[in-house]
Amino acid sequence: MGIEVVVEGLTKSFGKQSIWRDVSLTLPAGEVSVMLGPSGTGKTVFLKSLIGLLKPEKGRVLINGVDMVNSPERDIYETRKLFGLMFQDGALFGSMSLFDNIAFPLREHTRKKESEIRRIVMERIEVVGLLGAEGKLPGEISGGMRKRAGLARALVLDPQIILCDEPDSGLDPVRTAYISQLLIDLNAQLDATMLIVTHNLDIAATVPDNMGMLFLRELVTFGPREVLLTSDEPVVAQFLGGRREGPIGMSEEKDAATLAAEAVAPSAPAGPRVIVPQLEPSPGMPPRRAVARRRERVLGMIDTLPPAARSAIRDTYARSAEAATLPMPAAGSGA
Numbered sequence: 001m002g003i004e005v006v007v008e009g010l011t012k013s014f015g016k017q018s019i020w021r022d023v024s025l026t027l028p029a030g031e032v033s034v035m036l037g038p039s040g041t042g043k044t045v046f047l048k049s050l051i052g053l054l055k056p057e058k059g060r061v062l063i064n065g066v067d068m069v070n071s072p073e074r075d076i077y078e079t080r081k082l083f084g085l086m087f088q089d090g091a092l093f094g095s096m097s098l099f100d101n102i103a104f105p106l107r108e109h110t111r112k113k114e115s116e117i118r119r120i121v122m123e124r125i126e127v128v129g130l131l132g133a134e135g136k137l138p139g140e141i142s143g144g145m146r147k148r149a150g151l152a153r154a155l156v157l158d159p160q161i162i163l164c165d166e167p168d169s170g171l172d173p174v175r176t177a178y179i180s181q182l183l184i185d186l187n188a189q190l191d192a193t194m195l196i197v198t199h200n201l202d203i204a205a206t207v208p209d210n211m212g213m214l215f216l217r218e219l220v221t222f223g224p225r226e227v228l229l230t231s232d233e234p235v236v237a238q239f240l241g242g243r244r245e246g247p248i249g250m251s252e253e254k255d256a257a258t259l260a261a262e263a264v265a266p267s268a269p270a271g272p273r274v275i276v277p278q279l280e281p282s283p284g285m286p287p288r289r290a291v292a293r294r295r296e297r298v299l300g301m302i303d304t305l306p307p308a309a310r311s312a313i314r315d316t317y318a319r320s321a322e323a324a325t326l327p328m329p330a331a332g333s334g335a
């Protein structure tokens with residue numbers, strides 16, 4: 001069962017370099033959230049701060065009453081066992097087989113017997129589609145396989161909070177679509193709270209219940225997916241449109257002169273943004289328990305949201321109500 005993660009006023013810098021300031025958000029229990037943001041905005045630093053591997057100077061990260069920033073190290077260590085973290089670079093041990101890599105957290109954190117470890121590891125290997133590759137070394141398999149091995153390792157301790165750092169990086173579009181479906185299926189099976197960091201617009205559009213974006217040392221926004229998907233904040237619109245025009249430059253921030261020149265000679269306006277439906281669990285999977293909780297939560301806060309988001313949310317739920325009550329049209333019955 002998923003656990004809520006509450007982030008309050010989190011501020012992190014390295015020496016004189018400020019990474020982000022005053023980040024506050026709540027990852028709702030069992031829901032899937034995505035964090036977007038250009039390279040270098042501190043998304044990986046954010047994930048590592050949630051699990052207590054990096055220490056922000058200010059703020060709190062509350063999980064079951066434990067503050068992952070300020071609690072005694074022993075409590076942080078215990079709470080960390082609730083997490084599964086899929087690292088951006090896989091972070092596999094090069095000299096260990098995939099099997100041993102994936103078994104590592106079980107051998108490190110539990111006293112399970114080797115036969116039990118084998119059962120769990122092989123189950124996870126099957127879930128991520130790596131059966132047959134368990135004896136290989138990380139150097140002997142493709143980047144996409146290493147990513148999936150990293151995901152399998154993140155899953156062996158039955159995590160209630162799953163953090164994925166760019167699960168799509170280095171994957172082709174088809175593999176990325178499989179990963180998207182896999183993440184939704186995992187959520188249906190585990191009811192775990194999930195946070196996915198990604199640049200991938202297809203994942204952003206189809207996977208999460210909630211979405212946020214980091215830019216210029218701040219959290220631009222975080223909330224139901226419809227808020228970000230309908231936002232006309234320039235930085236959000238530029239990112240979702242994958243355009244050069246806008247506040248994001250090659251090295252993060254554009255200078256004022258470039259922005260002024262763009263304003264004088266605007267390029268073709270972005271087309272209307274369409275909200276595509278969220279992925280459903282694959283046939284045979286249990287329904288996602290977060291769906292009903294999310295619906296209640298979002299409809300409860302709808303009056304506080306911008307008008308475009310409000311109507312998008314009403315559309316979403318009107319459509320799902322129709323799908324639930326109307327019989328499917330017979331095949332070939334025409335329009």
Ligand SMILES: Nc1ncnc2c1ncn2[C@@H]1O[C@H](COP(=O)(O)OP(=O)(O)OP(=O)(O)O)[C@@H](O)[C@H]1O
Nearest residue numbers: 014019037038039040041042043044045046088166
């Ligand atoms: N341990 C560290 N010590 C010092 N600086 C660091 C450390 N870790 C990260 N940084 C700096 O923090 C900034 C944010 O890094 P981070 O890896 O979080 O970016 P990101 O948003 O994940 O980028 P990308 O999308 O490219 O993965 C970078 O400028 C990086 O150099």
Ligand SMILES: [Mg+2]
Nearest residue numbers: 043044088165
């Ligand atoms: Mg990163």
